[in-house]
Amino acid sequence: xxxxxxxxxxxxxxxxxxxxxxxxxxxxxxxxxxxxxxxxxxxxxxxxxxxxxxxxxxxxxxxxxxxxxxxxxxxxxxxxxxxxxxxxxxxxxxxxxxxxxxxxxxxxxxxxxxxxxxxxxxxxxxxxxxxxxxxxxxxxxxxxxxxxxxxxxxxxxxxxxxxxxxxxxxxxxxxxxxxxxxxxxxxxxxxxxxxxxxxxxxxxxxxxxxxxxxxxxxxxxxxxxxxxxxxxxxxxxxxxxxxxxxxxxxxxxxxxxxxxxxxxxxxxxxxxxxxxxxxxxxxxxxxxxxxxxxxxxxxxxxxxxxxxxxxxxxxxxxxxxxxxxxxxxxxxxxxxxxxxxxxxxxxxxxxxxxxxxxxxxxxxxxxxxxxxxxxxxxxxxxxxxxxxxxxxxxxxxxxxxxxxxxxxxxxxxxxxxxxxxxxxxxxxxxxxxxxxxxxxxxxxxxxxxxxxxxxxxxxxxxxxxxxxxxxxxxxxxxxxxxxxxxxxxxxxxxxxxxxxxxxxxx
Numbered sequence: 245x246x247x248x249x250x251x252x253x254x255x256x257x258x259x260x261x262x263x264x265x266x267x268x269x270x271x272x273x274x275x276x277x278x279x280x281x282x283x284x285x286x287x288x289x290x291x292x293x294x295x296x297x298x299x300x301x302x303x304x305x306x307x308x309x310x311x312x313x314x315x316x317x318x319x320x321x322x323x324x325x326x327x328x329x330x331x332x333x334x335x336x337x338x339x340x341x342x343x344x345x346x347x348x349x350x351x352x353x354x355x356x357x358x359x360x361x362x363x364x365x366x367x368x369x370x371x372x373x374x375x376x377x378x379x380x381x382x383x384x385x386x387x388x389x390x391x392x393x394x395x396x397x398x399x400x401x402x403x404x405x406x407x408x409x410x411x412x413x414x415x416x417x418x419x420x421x422x423x424x425x426x427x428x429x430x431x432x433x434x435x436x437x438x439x440x441x442x443x444x445x446x447x448x449x450x451x452x453x454x455x456x457x458x459x460x461x462x463x464x465x466x467x468x469x470x471x472x473x474x475x476x477x478x479x480x481x482x483x484x485x486x487x488x489x490x491x492x493x494x495x496x497x498x499x500x501x502x503x504x505x506x507x508x509x510x511x512x513x514x515x516x517x518x519x520x521x522x523x524x525x526x527x528x529x530x531x532x533x534x535x536x537x538x539x540x541x542x543x544x545x546x547x548x549x550x551x552x553x554x555x556x557x558x559x560x561x562x563x564x565x566x567x568x569x570x571x572x573x574x575x576x577x578x579x580x581x582x583x584x585x586x587x588x589x590x591x592x593x594x595x596x597x598x599x600x601x602x603x604x605x606x607x608x609x610x611x612x613x614x615x616x617x618x619x620x621x622x623x624x625x626x627x628x629x630x631x632x633x634x635x636x637x638x639x640x641x642x643x644x645x646x647x648x649x650x651x652x653x654x655x656x657x658x659x660x661x662x663x664x665x666x667x668x669x670x671x672x673x674x675x676x677x678x679x680x681x682x683x684x685x686x687x688x689x690x691x692x693x694x695x696x697x698x699x700x701x702x703x704x705x706x707x708x709x710x711x712x713x714x715x716x717x718x719x720x721x722x723x724x725x726x727x728x729x730x731x732x733x734x735x736x737x738x739x740x741x742x743x744x745x746x747x748x749x750x
Contacts, residue, residue, distance in 0.1 A: 275385040276328065279368020281357035286367060289358030292351050296340045300720050305362050306485075312532070312588075313485075315362050322560070324386040328372075329379035332356055334590070336376070344684050349374040364388075432690035437657035439690045442708040446735065446748040452501040453477070453745055459491075459503075460743075465663070465726040466518025466528065467738040467745050470546065473499035475736065477745050478508075478515040478528055484740075486512045487534075494528060494544070501747075507548035513538030517572035517584070517623075518726060518738075525551060529570040531587050533560040541570050541583065552602050554583070562592050564604040572624045572635075572664075576647075580605070582632060584621035589638045593621040595649065608649030613639050616651035623664040625672075627700045633672070635661030640688045642674060657705050658698065659691040663727035663738075670700045675724040675737060680717050692716070693723050695737060695748070709735075709748060 274280060294303065297314075305315035313319050323331060336352045338344050347355075353374045361367065373379055432439050453475075455461060459482065466478035475497045481489035492506030493515050508515075508528065517529035526544040533539025536558035543552040555567045562568050569587035576582065579600030586593030586609075594609035595618075609618045623635030631652065632645045640660045644653040659676030666672050674696045680686035693711035698704050711723030724737025724746065735748040 274382045275389075276360060276363075276365040276382065277385055277389050278382070279366050280328070280370070280382055281360055281367055281372040282369065283361075283367045285354055285357040285371045286361040287358075289354035289356065289361075292347070293355050293358050296347060296351075297355065299718070305359065314359055316534075320363060320384070320386045323384040326384050327380050328356070328382040328384060329376040331384065332379050333376045338590075338685075340684070343682070433657040437703070437705050439657075439659070440692045440694075440708055440710070442696070442705050444709050445707055445750050446709050447750070448709070448712075449747040449749070450744055452747040453497055454502055455495075456503050461745070462493075463740045463743050464738040464745060465516055465740055467726050467736045468518050468520040468526070468728045469730045469736070470520050470524040471522075472524070473730070474504070475499070475501070475745075476518070476520060476526055477738065478518045479743075480515055485514060485532075487537075494526065505548075507544060508542075511542060516587075517541075517570065519573050519575065521575040522577070527573045527575070529567075529573050529583070531569045531571055533558050539567055539570065541567070541573055554581070554598060554602050562594075564596075564607075567596075568592060571620075571622050574624045574626050576626055576630050580647075582624055582626065584624040584634060586618070586621045589620055593618040593636075595621060595624070595632065595634060595645070597647075606649075608645075615654055616643070616645075616649075618643065623661055625664045625666045627666050627672075628668075628670050631700075633664050633666065633700070635664045635674070637661055637678070640679075640691075642672075653703075655703055657703065658696045659694075660686065660688045662721075662725040665727045665729060666700060667729045667731040669731060671729070671731075672698050672700050673727045673729050673735060675727040677711070677721045677723050677725040677740065682717055685720060695724055695727065695735065697735075713741075 301314050306313045332352060335356060336345060336349065339347065353372045357372050462479040462482040463484040464477055464479040468476050470476065477495050478493055480486055481491040481493050486493050490509060492509045493512055494508040495506045496504040498504055512530045513534060514530055514532035515528050516531035519527040524546045527541065529541045530538045538558060539560050540553050540555040540557055542550060545551050555570060556565060559566045560568055567585045568591055570583060570585055571587050572584040574582045581598040583596040585596055592611055594607045596607045597605040599605060609621065611617060611619055613619060618634060618636050619638035621634055622637040625633045630647055632647065634643045634645065636643045637660055640656060642655045642658050642661050642664060643651065645651055658674035660679045661674050662677040663675035676691060676693050678686040679688035679691040679693050681689040693713065693716050695709040696705050697707040713722035716722055722741050723739060725740050726738030729735045733750045737746045739746065
């Protein structure tokens, strides 16, 4: 796509399409510090952002729920060295999330100008061009050149009616376009697995956990129960990020919901995946990396001692010793570590295996929607046969593999999987926090959000706990994302949007 756009740009220049000089000006070797937008354009962009993007990425662009920030060091680090044309294309094709591609190119350019301003890049005298090929010569540059000033701090746009958007995360240049889901995978299940048809035998308790004085629960996608009945929760430090926080994000509660202690201060940016192994060791994945922090998987002993770290602090990379976006982790009976890596559509997703000591063994996974391919490896679990269940969230399915990566089955009946857990009885629990009816992000119209419970032995869904959100189509996420069960009839659901962990009992 990038090479094609460059060829188009070159042809346009040779043909003299931009007689006004705008094309030549913005095809030069420029950076985001060159004043490539105007203040007026950024002001228009602030209004457009408020109307079309803020519900997902937040009024201040800091991200909400699973939508990443589009401001700050993490965002800039992700895009550093890439073309502004690539970012424009990403915005145009994925936003707003309920109607991707519906905004005009002029509006997309205005929104991009607003994003540049909020990130401190200076304005100039020429508006940002409205075509991706005209922006390919502008490079996103993290470091400010000597003698160049930053943009004045913007005032957030006034409150206005908003509609959802998707995460504007960068797609690798050589990865190609998003794969279409094969038609055979779109038909909803029928019979006993008909969507949303199962009974709900569970009672919900949203006030079970008693936090210490002065502490509030932040967004959370991690909850687990140890062998002694203690419940552990990984929250995002009272808000939706642990950057610059001095709170311990990993909290332990006794079986009655009383707070006991907390660990992990200063070690994480965005706690995401959570797991407790057979020895009661606590595993936490960090799905974001920036400024020498995050991007790792940490194993703690029950008393909070760090036993093992995987990945490189502050590094997001597709390598054997690093993770792109470590979503989830699970540990086999023999100690083999399974990691689901890849949180963003358009980026690689893979399953990685490590020895108990953390040495890389192998990996599998290819982006796409065909059987065996993965688009957003958001969750992972193992059954009693040590088969691997992957929450292939973008493709609205749970995929089942053997330990060597051979595809065994693909299940649609559990909805759009944000969280996957299998208990000692081989009961499967799947949290669907994103299914929506409108075409666009989360499109899975036959399914309602909630928790589905079934058996891995036959794949039959036996219970459905519906989400309480009255208007799920209005937002990207709601209800449980992280999921765990104690094998005795109690389920715990960790909720990102509502910032609560719900307890379900029969």
